Amino acid sequence: QVQLVESGGGVVQPGRSLRLSCAASGFTFSGYGMHWVRQAPGKGLEWVAAIRYDGNNKYYADSVKGRFTISRDNSKNTLYLQMNSLRAEDTAVYYCARVGGANLGPLDYWGQGTLVTVSS
Amino acid sequence: QSVLTQPPSVSGAPGQRVTISCTGSSSNIGAGYDVHWYQQLPGTAPKLLIYGNNNRPSGVPDRFSGSKSGTSASLAISGLQAEDEADYYCQSYDSSLSDILFGGGTKLTVL
Numbered sequence: 683q684v685q686l687v688e689s690g691g692g693v694v695q696p697g698r699s700l701r702l703s704c705a706a707s708g709f710t711f712s713g714y715g716m717h718w719v720r721q722a723p724g725k726g727l728e729w730v731a732a733i734r735y736d737g738n739n740k741y742y743a744d745s746v747k748g749r750f751t752i753s754r755d756n757s758k759n760t761l762y763l764q765m766n767s768l769r770a771e772d773t774a775v776y777y778c779a780r781v782g783g784a785n786l787g788p789l790d791y792w793g794q795g796t797l798v799t800v801s802s
Numbered sequence: 803q804s805v806l807t808q809p810p811s812v813s814g815a816p817g818q819r820v821t822i823s824c825t826g827s828s829s830n831i832g833a834g835y836d837v838h839w840y841q842q843l844p845g846t847a848p849k850l851l852i853y854g855n856n857n858r859p860s861g862v863p864d865r866f867s868g869s870k871s872g873t874s875a876s877l878a879i880s881g882l883q884a885e886d887e888a889d890y891y892c893q894s895y896d897s898s899l900s901d902i903l904f905g906g907g908t909k910l911t912v913l
Contacts, residue, residue, distance in 0.1 A: 741902075744899075782853065788850050
């Protein structure tokens with residue numbers, strides 16, 4: 683069965699960096715686009731970034747553009763989110779999710795999330 | 803404030819039918835982009851509920867249905883059950899912002 687497992691979250695000071703990972707299993711990872719979506723405590727869902735199945739195209743929300751980098755290693759079935767220059771407002775649970783079907787298809791499978799807390 | 807507008811909360815008694823609206827504009831829903839709906843039970847990750855405006859993934863009960871018209875979409879839940887109590891989010895794409903959008907979410911309370 684499809685499984686997505688995020689890791690790498692934790693407490694980090696403002697201005698520092700953190701890298702999240704999302705280990706995929708149960709499907710052909712190299713055939714699917716992937717997204718990161720976050721949810722601040724008590725708030726709604728916010729799309730963060732997306733990457734095509736081959737890693738050749740990447741897309742970012744304005745709120746993270748220039749600070750976050752999405753990448754993938756299809757040989758390791760792993761998605762990454764490199765987060766630099768972190769701010770308090772980046773505090774959230776970060777979910778990785780698989781795109782079902784075409785580029786703008788639904789997010790059909792989600793991980794359990796990993797919590798990132800940006801605080802001094 | 804979200805570009806896709808949802809009511810913050812809706813409620814209904816067991817067995818009743820409720821609808822949750824998702825109002826967008828001519829650059830997202832009105833431009834023909836698909837609307838997807840997610841259910842987030844308390845303390846869990848979101849789960850895909852409706853895709854492509856009105857399609858249910860396997861395993862989703864037919865009590866859940868979606869529709870789209872003009873610049874808006876709706877999620878209908880009939881035969882409300884206690885386990886339907888959750889947050890519901892619509893999602894689409896906006897060509898002006900070049901962003902994937904989520905609605906602000908709607909908390910469903912089963913009375």
